[in-house]
Amino acid sequence: MAQQNDPPPVSGPGQPDPAPPFPGVRDVPLGAPLRWIALGAGDLKACAIPSLFYGFCFTGMGLLLTVAFRHAYEYVFALTSGFLILGPFLAMGLYEISRRRQRGEACELLPTLTVWRRNAGNIGVFAVVLGIVFLVWARASLIVFALFYTGEMPDLSDFIGQVLSLENLEFLAAYFGVGLVFAFIAFAASVVAVPLMLDRNQDAISSMLASFSALLRNPGTMLVWAVLIVSLTLLGFLTFHVGLVVMMPIIGHATWHAYRDLVEPQGPPG
Template sequence: MANFHVYAAGTGSDVQHPTIRRIGVSDVLDALRLGFEDFWDKPSHYVFLGLIYPIVGVVLITWTSGGNALQLIYPLMTGFALLGPIAAIGLYEISRRRELNLDTSWWHALEVRNSPAMPAIVVVGIMLMALFVVWIVTAHTLYARVYDDAVPLSIGAFVSDVLTTQRGWTLIILGNLIGLLFALIALSTTVVAFPLLLDRDIGAYAAIETSARAIMANPVPMLFWGLIVAVALLIGSLPLLVGLAIVLPVLGHATWHLYRKVIEPAPAPVPVKAARSRKRSN
């Protein structure tokens, strides 16, 4: 169990603090371009992985429609984007392997399960899952307060009421403002957390802390990246979520390249002989 660390890497309690680079909007756009290049390298493999996202989305819509919970369709579709970083873990691995000129066959995406950082990855994933659940509960609570918990009769009637009444616009404005807060929390805590953990086993706390520092050091580029993600997911969701089969892989690969631009590479390990000679000279 000595290697089963979550808080920080190693058996001690020291927390690593990777160096943050300053980037610009052009770097964000370049990361997006590189993400497209990774996707087009072998698109059939990546579309296969990306289909997980729209399939689950369709299942969620079907479930809410059959369970008289039509009011939760929009919160589920927007909130499900909070789980995007989890679904894209395999894509980070593919980009990492392509960067190293290794075999990028799609089954390598499953090799992340053997990562020594998997316990920390699971912890950060659980955090995002919890954030997703809290968002859904919050959205339902808001709906109950505005609509007195009335059950929508049909999708058409519900959409018409939301778009043409004062209570509907109250729901839209407050719901999106609250959703924006949740999105900012997710962005500031995980924007580079998963790629960082896949690249370096530094622990969940260090990965989350590094993501927060990356946001603070590059607020405008990172918020621009968040806007790109939101708009891309919205566009991908419009044609019955089918577009997400392309949007999710591209964003996943781009996230890896954004991580590379924001975080300084880990210093090369010092050879044992060199380390001993340094000690002797001191």
């Protein structure tokens, strides 16, 4: 039987490495998200080519969805808003660019394309969780449309006119209310989860719990962060997805710096 003063087991040849300890979460000031955005913009400027590659990918996906479902805008709304749910997973390459820059490594695109291999199993688990949240949201979105438009759906111009003129406040309240629930779940689970799994080989459950802990310890800061993410993403959408070329890399890089601020470093300082 192990005694109280026994040293912790050390991995040796042929033995698996011990699991990373549960990450500690720090308190951060209310204005920290603005600094994260500034640092993210700095990463974009310093590593423009690989960062903009991911920005064009986001824009291309948005345009493809819009064209593919141009006659069924209710699907476009559900899938486009899914960017906010799946974004933390899709931005893995951007986290790796920021990580490499912080370590003084070259800004290269190729190593970031397969970064998921570093912790494939746990990243896969997290992707499944986000995928389930996204699919349930997509179904809930269509149900809200069906409940408020029981007859023939208005065309896109009429629908946008109703939204801008606030003619259908009940629909808007229901749609954004339901969407807020799913957005909160995805945001709470992913604040630091993917950067943590990439940086420390952390397991998916601990990474998601650390994200929830970061939210609970910093509710005001996380609210500011969420508003900034939504605002920048909407700005990208309102420019016919072209703005996503720049906005998504900034958000992705800023998320890495949010992780570095929120999660305590491993081991003794220095």
